[in-house]
Amino acid sequence: MPAAPGPVLRVCQASPLSVLVKNGLSEGTTVHWHGIRLPNAMDGVPGLTQPPIAPGATFEYTFTPPEAGTFWYHSHADSAEQLGRGLAGALIVEESNPPEVDRELIWAIQDWRLTENGQVAPGFLKTMEEAMSGRVGNTVTINGRTPESVPVRAGERVRLRLLNAAPARIMALRFEGHRPVVVALDGQPCEPHEPAGGRIILGPAMRADVIVDMQGDPGTRHDVIDDFYDKLSYTLVTLGYDAAPPSRAHPASMVRLPRNPVPRPDMVSAEQHVIRLQGGIMGGTSGSGAIWSMNGASMTGDGGDAMKPLLRVERGRTCVLDLRNETTWWHPMHLHGHSFQVISRDEAAVPHDEWGDTVLVRPREKVRVAFVAENPGDWMFHCHVMGHQEAGLMTIIRIV
Ligand code: C2O
Ligand code: CU
Ligand code: CU
Secondary structure (H helix, E strand, O other), rough: OOOOOOEEEEOOOOEEEEEEEEEOOOOOOEEEOOOOOHHHHHHOEOOEOOOOHHHHHHEEEOOOOOOOOOEEEEOOHHHHHHHOOEEEEEEEEEEOOOOOEEEEEEEEEEEEOOOOOEEOOOOOOHHHHHOOOOOOOOOEEEEEEEOOOEEEOOOOOEEEEEOOOOOOOOOEEEEEOOEEEEEEEEEEEEEOOOOOOOOOOOOOOOEEEEHHHHOOOOOEEEEEEOOOOOOOOEEEEEEEOOOOOOOOOOOOOOOOOOOOOOOOOOOOOEEEEEEEEOOOOOOOOOOOOOEEEEEEEEOOOOOOOOOOOOEHHHHHHHEEEEEEEOOOOOOOEEEEEOOEEEEOOOOOEOOOOOOEOOEOOOOOOOEEEEOOOOOEEEEEEOOOOOHHHOOOOOEEEOOO
16 A cells, blocks of 8 residues: 555644644655645745755744644645655644534545556656646545454434545545535635535545534444546445444534634725636647746746745735636636735625635636735745646736
């Protein structure tokens, strides 16, 4: 089996965290703290916020997570390969008053392309693939393993923290015989709701906190199915009930997570920016040699500070990004150092007070997100399909 994800890091909301990273690879690396509103110098982007950590060298990351929620960390150098080889882990920031549940589970879900003898297959950037869906693998693991079943007990309430840590695979999870309720997306609380069609859709880098009341009968088994891709539906895992009688007669009332201190956008004074996502197979190219671009410009590879920022925003302003996907592919678009409110999709208001740091944009879709630019620095904005990022779907938003 491939290497498991890194350890789960747990910290209390608003308490300082320090992580010493030692690079044991034979190439440079950095660690990015995805979704955390932290000082720019701790953001872990090679060539932009720090030089890469050389092989054998160390770097200490210190920051204080202002928000509680399900976050994660991952390498941000040679991303297609380093993430393709699994350099990622969950970062849990705990509420001071967590909602009452019987149990908490974290599923860090990764997707691997394995050879017949179980090695991670080489070839992390193949032009044809990067111009399409990216490197979707053939083996999906939960916390580094392919567990057949997860033991559960009738009547119990579980808080399940889902993390899609795959380099390219999009997931749509259905819990047969269950009605999970989404209470947070990308770490940010939302109005508790059952997902549309019972499917929890997670693009790469996205997280969901769901409350699952185990309402199956003792002794039964229920599949958790990922059927995002038409012909690639598979059973991710099975919930296996033990024989014990239900621990409660009816599910408890729904919990709501306490709000985080993210600043609310001021839509009246907001500045608007149209960002066109372009390229890919059947999308036309910008002529730069890159496969993908935003408003005609492409930043490739690991990025860096050589490219002019796409936007320059004054600190404190509310910024609306009007994302227009002109391609025929899905793109999980991620902004570093901020959380945004997801305002509308194809002009229709998005319900449930949905926030995120990554928003999955469908082919040809228009999505508007808004955030307060309160964190100064140069922040990456890119597609989290690693092959798309490295092939041009990446830029910088500068907050001054
Ligand atoms: Cu998960 Cu550039 O980020
Ligand atoms: Cu990030
Ligand atoms: Cu993409």
